Amino acid sequence: MKDIMNPTQNSEEENKLTIERRKKLDYIRKNSIVNGHPNDFRRDSFASDLKIKFSKKTKEELEELNHRVAIAGRIMAKRGPFLVIREMSDDIQVYTTKSIQKKLKKKYQNLDIGDIIGIKGVLNKSRRGDLYVSVENCFLLTKSLRPLPEKFYGLTDQETRYRQRYVDLIINKNSRRTFRIRSKLIAAIRSFMLSKDYIEVETPTMQVVPGGATARPFTTHHNALNMDMYLRIAPELYLKRLVVGGFERVFEIGRNFRNEGLSPYHNPEFTMIEFYQAYSDYKDLMLLTENMLSSIAIQVLGSTSIRYGTTTIELGGTYAQMSMFEAIKLYNQDHIEIQNLVRKDLQNHKLMISIAKLVCLHTEEQWTCGQILEKIFSETTESQLIQPTFITNYPAEISPLARKNDKDSFFSDRFELFIGGYEIANGFSELNDAEDQDLRFKKQHLDKQNTESNETINCYDKDYITALEYGLPPTAGQGIGIDRLTMLFTNTKTIRDVILFPSMRAVTKA
Missing domain, CATH: 3.30.930.10 (Bira Bifunctional Protein; Domain 2)
Structure with a gap:
């Protein structure tokens, strides 16, 4: 099994994916009046709020309600016509019809995992009881040029998690x-x-x-x-x-x-x-x-x-x-010498050094009785x-x-x-x-x-x-x-x- 977070193992594959994504961005820039980075989309809903407010409603009740929302977030998974969107509060799914998928392919050369998108659509619920947004309009807000770690393995390399905390926060x-x-x-x-x-x-x-x-x-x-x-x-x-x-x-x-x-x-x-x-x-x-x-x-x-x-x-x-x-x-119940100590012994420098050696602690000659006592405490x-x-x-x-x-x-x-x-x-x-x-x-x-x-x-x-x-x-x-x-x-x-x-x-x- 390869280590997906090892840059030496994955650099070639990641470079290919990055090149493909840059080509998509170039295509988008040529066909966009805002250079591929629009800033006019405004969301009106968060995933967690939607789940709190609507999760108990039935599919039929939601269809009758016809509640329209505008949400935004990062694509974390693609499951057929469904996309999993992650934003600051939670994840939520969105559903794209074949007609919408054709429009996205024409406009953006398809979306990739990691892309940040805005969605306008109607709130609905699957037969399994999961809330989702049925997409009416989808807007690519930021193209992700680097692929995220594969979902199954996640971001597990500690060094990478600390050095690239932004990726850690996206994934984990x-x-x-x-x-x-x-x-x-x-x-x-x-x-x-x-x-x-x-x-x-x-x-x-x-x-x-x-x-x-x-x-x-x-x-x-x-x-x-x-x-x-x-x-x-x-x-x-x-x-x-x-x-x-x-x-x-x-x-x-x-x-x-x-x-x-x-x-x-x-x-x-x-x-x-x-x-x-x-x-x-x-x-x-x-x-x-x-x-x-x-x-x-x-x-x-x-x-x-x-x-x-x-x-x-x-x-x-x-x-x-x-x-x-x-x-x-x-x-230190197993050390009889420590059990026999009385309070006044704590100021006996020679005795305190011997107690430190008893518990295998190295001491410096200039250490005071107080320093030795604190060292014994911290180590044992x-x-x-x-x-x-x-x-x-x-x-x-x-x-x-x-x-x-x-x-x-x-x-x-x-x-x-x-x-x-x-x-x-x-x-x-x-x-x-x-x-x-x-x-x-x-x-x-x-x-x-x-x-x-x-x-x-x-x-x-x-x-x-x-x-x-x-x-x-x-x-x-x-x-x-x-x-x-x-x-x-x-x-x-x-x-x-x-x-x-x-x-x-x-x-x-x-």
Whole structure:
């Protein structure tokens, strides 16, 4: 069986078909006053609306009704006198009589699969109960010069699906469903936040100082200002400036950019919602998140129970909560050394290194106890957190913008939400002590100088410190990955399937 999406196997055949179609277009141009691309057809009906309104009527009732429609779409199949037309809402069939077929052959040298046409005709129903439009007039609106993938095999090659998303969307109903759900998901989140008195704002995408997360930024240059700038890795520091300014509840939905690797859960540019709420702490945001996810699940999918892989995930109700340390112990029952750990052991550097080696993890000499703990958690525990679970008590050493816990300064007042085995959200009580934040920024900058040599980027944001000195009220903030949430809502295993145009390696010519 040949691979119909392999360009080396199919180029000759496709070239022949393309040549034939170009000849048809040349014929149409010579016999058309609009150069073969008319723009005066207007539809008045969508397939889904017609099916909702008329599907229950009998063939006899439709014939008596004599309801005329104007529809438009792409030819997806030819079945004798029937054509299957696909438009944004659904597919619908149209019926062409022999007289109409003769006219189409004379005018267009016959229509091809992939052509975009406009149809005027009468709505009818087959003996099998399928709605169709009996064609009175047919107009070729755009000639498709390239053949679509054969219907039986479809577009299955992943690389082609991502590089030519337009073809993927034409062929694959599942892809169209995924991106409709994504759109509805974003709309539902926005509606939820507005209902909670949040203000939607926009902050700079190009920044002089990249901050708000630990990541390598993309670098660009502003010619007019003659200065290097960076695509933002997070909008956090600007959003908190707005809280200082009196916008006590703010959110932004937008793109972030991190110059890092690719994985099923990572893309260099991705979409997040970040929001900040004054006079709140991280526990308030955990409750808000439970309410948000259950609300949007009902709005988008009609239920709080969703299928992910072979598991049913419940987004309603109260989510499980446990500290990072508790989670590590729970999911490493077979390691007696981990079971014997007590809280104070987490600050024993030598012991933590030995625990990491026990679970076959490589550590760097300069790693802190907090970094080692987080690495043990990510490698041994994350993937087992399938039902919604808030993980709390993150080490302060890996949370430079979070408030330290008042009872134990080794930890921060921070949580991450895991669903389906991966992180969905990250939130914490914000650090609003200007002097503490100043010291953390300086330490972070020094650490980068010691580990990254000439790749160091100055992440010390003096203006943000100035903003804190004016006074940031007690505030909690959170980020939720829209792409990963879409993966969950669409039962998808790779982030590339939920981003319309994911980052791809350049195509190299042989």
